[in-house]
Amino acid sequence: MRIVQKYGGTSVGSLARIRAVAQRCMETKAEGDNELLVVVSAMAGETDRLIAMANRLLDGGEGRGDSLAGQAWVAPKRSGNASYERELSQLISTGEKVSAAMVAMAINEMGGQAVSMVGHQLGLRTDRRFTNARIQAIESERLERAFERGQIVVCAGFQGIDPEGNITTLGRGGSDTSAVALAAAVKADVCEILTDVDGVFTTDPRIVPNARKLRRIAHEEMIELASLGAKVLQIRSVEFAMKYGVALHVRSSLNRNEGTWIVAEDRDMESVVVRGVALDRNEAKVTLTDCPDVPGTVSTIFQTLGGAGIVVDMIIQNASRNERTDVTFTVPESELERAGELLRELPLLTNAGTEILTDRDICKISIVGVGMRTHAGVAAKAFAALAEEDINIQMVSTSEIKVSVVVEERYGELALRALHDAFVLDAAPK
Numbered sequence: 001m002r003i004v005q006k007y008g009g010t011s012v013g014s015l016a017r018i019r020a021v022a023q024r025c026m027e028t029k030a031e032g033d034n035e036l037l038v039v040v041s042a043m044a045g046e047t048d049r050l051i052a053m054a055n056r057l058l059d060g061g062e063g064r065g066d067s068l069a070g071q072a073w074v075a076p077k078r079s080g081n082a083s084y085e086r087e088l089s090q091l092i093s094t095g096e097k098v099s100a101a102m103v104a105m106a107i108n109e110m111g112g113q114a115v116s117m118v119g120h121q122l123g124l125r126t127d128r129r130f131t132n133a134r135i136q137a138i139e140s141e142r143l144e145r146a147f148e149r150g151q152i153v154v155c156a157g158f159q160g161i162d163p164e165g166n167i168t169t170l171g172r173g174g175s176d177t178s179a180v181a182l183a184a185a186v187k188a189d190v191c192e193i194l195t196d197v198d199g200v201f202t203t204d205p206r207i208v209p210n211a212r213k214l215r216r217i218a219h220e221e222m223i224e225l226a227s228l229g230a231k232v233l234q235i236r237s238v239e240f241a242m243k244y245g246v247a248l249h250v251r252s253s254l255n256r257n258e259g260t261w262i263v264a265e266d267r268d269m270e271s272v273v274v275r276g277v278a279l280d281r282n283e284a285k286v287t288l289t290d291c292p293d294v295p296g297t298v299s300t301i302f303q304t305l306g307g308a309g310i311v312v313d314m315i316i317q318n319a320s321r322n323e324r325t326d327v328t329f330t331v332p333e334s335e336l337e338r339a340g341e342l343l344r345e346l347p348l349l350t351n352a353g354t355e356i357l358t359d360r361d362i363c364k365i366s367i368v369g370v371g372m373r374t375h376a377g378v379a380a381k382a383f384a385a386l387a388e389e390d391i392n393i394q395m396v397s398t399s400e401i402k403v404s405v406v407v408e409e410r411y412g413e414l415a416l417r418a419l420h421d422a423f424v425l426d427a428a429p430k
């Protein structure tokens, strides 16, 4: 078999863990004489440390940045500025290079045969979006030659090169996408994502202890959960798996238990209404009061933000009074400042005396399941569960297979547990 294994940051987070990874790689290769391509993340906390160090540099501060494992992602200082993003990408891609070299070295030390590959050596070509690049093609000849030599190829995740040969990175959590894309390129039989939990759960098992491990989950559900805050897989990795038919298995790097398979939807899956619940703390809310209620207002606002690469999520426009209207929407918290600056410069709003109110203390909770297509009353049940806990809902949005609500940040975990209980997700479906 040809196997791709991706080890995340915690799984390579110390020298002991790196040795354990090397051991597992050797065993995986030996079981059935497999060909093995390994993708590694930076050691836990390293990407954030590098970003924090760059932030300090620009702030005139001192220090190399502390290891920041387990905390929220650090926001880069000057996103949107091309030369800054180019250098940031050069900088943060180094974390994965260190891990790849260390894992390959450990395998060789144990008597195995490994070779690490980084950036241009991987043949992973992307577009020009330095810190949020998309994969365009993979030239796999060099990888194939290593397989022919019987080597374990240890690839630095998260990185590629653009048409000019610049190093690009694939967005936070991007090593998952490296792994699935490489698995598609070398036509691997399976892509295993080895992480610090036993698989994909009904919700984050670190927040809700009675979350249940799922045996399988449909691509569409996983894409929704990932985009709504479940960090276990980067969204694009699932999109790739779906598009190229890559068999994707999320499991623990610490044991050999069967994890969760991400699979094409089948008819049985609709019998479960809610598959999972996700919490996203990285959103912030913007309210624009008394905007002129004339054609083109929201278009100007959202074109301004979209043009600057700021992704707007939920939007509410209130009924108009006296030809004025309030518009509320959410953006990633890391973009809040920039969004505010852009909007304060918009003549349309300044001339109308619009107030720009921002609120970081919110979060978004979402329930997801393909069964929602065929079951009614799901949103009502979710709202009732939140009302029961006295949690006020600030915004709502729905799609065919999800319901999302925005609530005050301090109620986020309570809301997550309330919804998990309301849909009895801890019990195995019949």
Ligand code: ADP
Pocket (backbone or CB within 6 Å): 007, 008, 009, 010, 011, 041, 173, 194, 195, 196, 197, 199, 200, 201, 202, 203, 204, 205, 206, 229, 230, 231, 232, 233, 276
């Ligand atoms: P890695 O470093 O291996 O890439 P991540 O930290 O990116 O790992 O993702 C794994 C983490 O995702 C888990 O530790 C868990 O806290 C979090 N997580 C959030 N939602 C879920 C979920 N539904 N199922 C499993 N893990 C989840």
Ligand code: ASP
Pocket (backbone or CB within 6 Å): 008, 009, 041, 042, 047, 048, 095, 157, 158, 171, 172, 173, 174, 175, 176
């Ligand atoms: N090291 C990168 C990050 O922290 C990529 C990854 O871990 O997947 O975002």
Ligand code: MG
Pocket (backbone or CB within 6 Å): 008, 173, 176, 231, 232, 233, 234
């Ligand atoms: Mg990850």
